[in-house]
Amino acid sequence: MASRKALGIVALAALALAGFAVWIASGFAREIALQRSRVAHGSRLVDTRCGVVEVAEARGEDGGHAGGEGGVGGVGGVGGVGGVGGAAPRLPLLVVHGSGGGFDQGLALAADLVPRGWRVIAPSRFGYLRTPWPEDRAGPGASTGSTGSIGERQADQLACLLDALGLDEVAIMGVSAGAIAATEFAVRHPRRTKALILMVPAGYRPDRPDRPEAPQPMPGWAQGLLEAVISSDLPFWLVSRFAPDVVLRFVLATPPSEYAAAPEAEKRRVDRVMREILPISARRRGLVHDTAATQRVPRPRLEAIGVPTLAISARDDGFGTLASASHAAQTIPGARLLVFDRGGHLLLNHQAEVVVAIEALLREATPRRP
Secondary structure (H helix, E strand, C coil): CHHHHHHHHHHHHHHHHHHHHHHHHHHHHHHHHHHHHHHCCCCEEEEECCEEEEEEEECCCCCCEECECCECCCCCCCCCECCCCCCCCECCEEEECCCCCCHHHHHHHCCCCHHHCCCEEEECCCCCCCCCCCCCCCCCCCCCHHHCCHHHHHHHHHHHHHHHHCCCCEEEEEECCHHHHHHHHHHHCHHHEEEEEEECCCCCCCCCCCCCCCCCCCCHHHHHHHHHHCCCHHHHHHHHHHCHHHHHHHHCCCCHHHHHHCCHHHHHHHHHHHHCCCCHHHCHHHHHHHHHHCCCCCCCCHHHCCCCEEEEEECCCCCCHHHHHHHHHHHCCCCEEEEECCCCCCCCCCHHHHHHHHHHHHHHHCCCCC
């Protein structure tokens, strides 16, 4: 009798486990299908002299998106948004996304600027979504040789993209790891750069022990956990679904306590960011490179940048971007620094202030009509 009862308990446990597995599998299948469908639309591939680039665009006239498979419509000249009431055309904003991104993240990062009339151009960087990794580069450890670093090559590819789109001048915003390419673009293509925004930049950081904001190397266990979480779609989905604080702290570098205290609108924004990192398998090549590259960034010629510049960070950013933001603001002539005490890498609860500061810089850089 006892053995039958034990067998019954085991059978019920097995059924419950099987049901749970089916529930997990169906939930994952729905989510990954949704996210794959999302990134399959709203962008197009552009052939440039530097290679193929995936790009999407949002225009301020109607707040809608352009740049699907049919092409980026009406691109040409400086500023895609016509002046209102005789005002000068506005500068296009080229958004260079961070780790875990792609054109979709670029559009999301600048979404609040589109209804204000700004035109946003959002490419996918090397190894993200449909922008291929350079064929002659094996990976993060490959020799730079005469072709330059990946940051320099990405900057040059962005210039090639502007050529293909018929654009002469832009404001450029680099976010997190995307700040490396954005900074190099400003250095290597000064005549095309009219403004530079470095948002939570994972760029060059002088390693000085007397600076409290100097970055600390990521512990080995944290590095291993991060690599496991971003290894493929299922592990990331499982962790984000059942242990979101792990993703907040180690992938998004934002204190979970900041999320818990945030208003519902900000929580929805963070939830969307977390959810839309999927499909991570379509971003893995770029992610693996960024994880290694941001640990040791070559020093760019910041003193050569001569355009209005704004660097933004938070003191509790888990990636230590305050050090690179501060260094950039101190080295680039006339650059400004916007620092928040709290908010993490996602700058929680500061979205409105960030948008106002960015728009002020863009207006300052917009060429005046005689």
